[in-house]
Amino acid sequence: MAGVLKKEGLALNKKRVLFVILIGLFLMGGAILVRVVILKPASTIQLAGIPPDEYDPAVWGRHYPREYQSYLKNKEMAPSPTGFGGSEKVQKSVQEPEILTNFKGMPFNVDYSEDRGHPYALDDLKNSKRINETTAGSCMTCKTPNLIDVFKEKGWGYAKTPLKDLLPKLTQPIACANCHDPATMNLRVINPAFIEAVNRRGIDLTKATREEMRGYVCGQCHVEYYFVPADKKVIFPWANGLKPDEMYTYYAQKPNAFEKDWQHPDSQALMLKAQHPDYETWSTGVHAKSGVSCPDCHMPFTREDGVKYTSHWVTSPMKNIKQSCRPCHTQSEDWLLDRVKTTQNNVWQLQRIAGQTIAKAHGVIGQAAQVKDSDKKKLDQSRELIRKAQWFWDIVAAENSMGFHNPSQVENTLGQSIDLAHQAITAANDAAHSNF
Ligand code: HEC
Ligand code: HEC
Ligand code: HEC
Ligand code: HEC
Structure with a gap:
């Protein structure tokens, strides 16, 4: 009897063990399912029925508290721990006084500060010393989701409407609806300039992958652009490609009668002002080519409870190397920070040399032009050379990563800039038989 009982007990125990194993497997499978399916962002977002004209992130935040709390950190x-970038509003000319010479005669000479978080975009626009009574509405394109309504109402007509007439309609800086x-x-x-720019390159946005x-x-928004002189329409100069020389040859064709942002008062050269080409610079670099895009570094996945x-704290990734870089890189945080700083220091050094050589060239061309009987054709050549040299400098200087987004291209661009600036000086001195 006892033996039988024991046997039954054993059988029972076996069943129990099997049951526990089965439960265990079920739970594990469940956990994997939860990780893969339920926690995978974007695929299972609860929809909250937020109305199409609701731009206040606090309202969106009631339904998406984690995203909203992290957005508030902006x-x-x-x-920044690199010493470059950062979210404080400092004038760039303090570190780089050649900016004052190179942008002489245009608004960036008056006010050119470091960028900061998205929620400040409208305040910084309103308070910029670069805007005045006559500033065009196109300046608000990249600052607010209210663009949706303004574009619906006026189409591209908003671009030439004075900014001061649009400001009362702008209630919200960059937020969820953007x-x-x-x-x-x-x-x-939502930016019509982007949609048109990619359409011109044969890209159908409705077919874009996640x-x-x-x-x-x-x-x-984080791109180079210009305003069409007649109607202030915003255009991205991407018809020939996104590299600095491809954009330069685009501008050389005087597209839509656009030939300059301003004329430099010393050299009289017709100049271009580059704007934050983060997207273009990144797009030809090693990370983009490996399928690593802006949010991978600037909006990393985070785990909480x-x-x-x-x-949604969109800032320097170096404030949080562990989340931003370590999912892919096995090196230590110190190593990664050191790599970034090394690139940035090298780029900074060349950027300063280029900027200073250009500043000198503006002066030399100006002096050479004063010399009686100087060769006008050669002077014009020197002006074309400085226009290009400054474009190659500015397309790097106006970019926000101090070279990190594409180190080898950026260093190449600065090398060309320095060479072109020296050529400009030589051409001006040839024109005047001088040695300024
Ligand atoms: C609607 C236009 C717009 C969009 C979309 C946008 N940005 Fe920005 N971004 C800006 C503007 C404008 C600023 C500067 C704000 C200021 O200084 O007042 C800025 C600033 C930043 C900064 C600097 C923040 C700091 O702490 O210094 C980073 C980083 C950034 N953006 C990255 C991104 C990334 C990554 C994306 C895409 C996920 C993105 N931005 C989408 C317009 C935009
Ligand atoms: C500058 C662009 C940008 C802004 C502004 C923005 N988001 Fe996102 N959001 C993203 C990106 C990029 C992702 C990742 C989407 C993906 O990988 O498919 C994302 C993902 C999400 C998701 C999916 C779940 C997750 O966390 O991955 C939610 C929900 C969300 N955002 C809510 C918000 C809310 C609420 C706001 C405003 C407080 C907001 N977002 C503002 C770019 C933005
Ligand atoms: C591989 C990671 C990576 C990718 C991808 C990436 N960035 Fe960056 N980004 C960085 C690093 C690193 C810096 C330098 C930050 C510093 O100096 O603190 C930076 C700097 C910036 C800054 C200046 C931040 C500041 O503190 O002022 C902006 C704006 C920016 N990136 C936008 C973008 C945009 C837009 C894209 C996509 C087109 C992009 N980044 C793609 C890593 C990345
Ligand atoms: C989603 C994956 C991913 C993320 C996130 C990422 N990287 Fe990379 N990184 C790569 C890949 C892929 C390469 C190409 C070379 C390779 O395969 O190692 C690369 C190359 C590099 C290189 C060498 C090439 C160069 O441009 O100098 C550096 C340095 C680097 N990454 C730093 C960083 C830093 C710093 C961060 C965080 C701000 C970061 N990466 C985030 C995937 C990533």
Whole structure:
């Protein structure tokens, strides 16, 4: 009897063990499912029925508290551990006085400060010393989701409407609606200039993959552009490609009668002002080519109470190397910081040399032009050379990563800039038989 009982007990125990194993497997499978399916961001977002004209992030935040809390961190102002970039509003000319010479005669000479967080975009626009009574409405394109209504109402007509007439309609700096469709929470692009620019390159945005959209949402603003002189329409100079020389040859064709941003008062050269080409610079670099896009570094996945979500604190990734770089790189945080700083220091050094050589060239051309009987054709050649030299310098200097987004291209561009600036000096001195 006892033996039988024991046997039954054993059988029972076996069943129990099997049961426990089965439960265990079920739970593990469940956990994997939860990780893969339920926690995978973007695929299972609860839709909240946010109306299409709701731009206040606090309202969106009621439904998406984690994303909203991290978005609020964009108001934090702190320097970056690299010593470059950072979120504090400092004038660039303090570190780089050659800016004052190179942008003489245009608004960036008066006010050119370091960028900071998205929630400041409207304040910084309103308070910029670069704007005045006559500033065009096109300046608000990259500052606010209210662009949606303004464009619906006026089409491209908003661009030439004076900014001061539009400001009362602008209630909200960059927020959720700039990047998300509230009906689906999918990523979207609202800037018509971006949509037209990619259409011209044969890209159909409605067919874009999620991965492409992750770059496009940033590319709608962090790019080079110009205003058409007649109607102030915003255009991205991408018809020939996104590299510095490709954009330069585009401008050389005087597109839409645009030939200059301003004329430099010393050299009399017709100059171009480059704007924050983060997207273009990144797009030809090693990270873009490896499928790593802006949010991978600037909006890393974060885990909180077992929930994985996208950090909406869009700032220097070096403030959080562990989340931003370490998912892909096995090196230590110190090593990664050191690599970034090494690139940036090298770029900074060349950027200063280029900027200073250009500043000198403006002066030399100005002096050479004063010399009686100087050769006008050669002087014009020197002006074309300085226009190009400064474009190659500025397209790097106006970019926000101090070279990190594409080190080898940036160093090549600065090398060309320095050479062109020296050529400009030589041509001017040839023109005047001088030695300034
Ligand atoms: C500058 C663009 C941008 C802004 C502004 C923005 N988001 Fe996002 N958001 C993203 C990106 C990029 C992702 C990742 C999407 C993906 O990988 O498919 C994302 C993902 C999300 C997700 C999906 C879940 C997750 O965390 O990955 C939610 C929900 C979300 N955002 C809510 C918000 C809310 C709420 C706001 C405003 C407080 C906001 N977003 C503002 C770009 C933005
Ligand atoms: C609607 C236009 C717009 C979009 C979309 C946009 N940005 Fe910005 N971004 C700006 C402007 C304008 C500033 C500067 C704000 C200021 O200084 O007042 C800025 C500032 C920044 C900064 C500096 C923040 C700091 O702490 O110094 C980073 C980093 C940044 N953006 C990255 C991104 C990334 C990554 C994306 C895409 C996920 C993106 N931005 C999408 C317009 C935009
Ligand atoms: C591989 C990671 C990586 C990718 C991808 C990336 N960035 Fe960056 N970004 C950086 C690093 C590193 C810096 C330098 C930060 C510093 O000096 O503190 C930076 C700097 C910036 C800054 C200046 C931040 C500041 O503190 O002022 C902006 C703006 C920016 N990136 C936008 C973008 C945009 C837009 C894209 C996509 C088109 C992009 N980045 C892609 C790593 C990346
Ligand atoms: C999503 C993956 C991913 C993320 C995130 C990422 N990287 Fe990379 N990184 C790569 C890949 C892929 C390469 C190409 C070379 C290779 O395969 O190692 C690369 C190359 C590099 C290189 C060598 C090439 C160069 O441009 O100098 C450096 C340095 C680097 N990454 C630094 C960083 C830093 C710093 C961060 C965080 C701000 C970062 N990466 C974030 C994937 C990533």
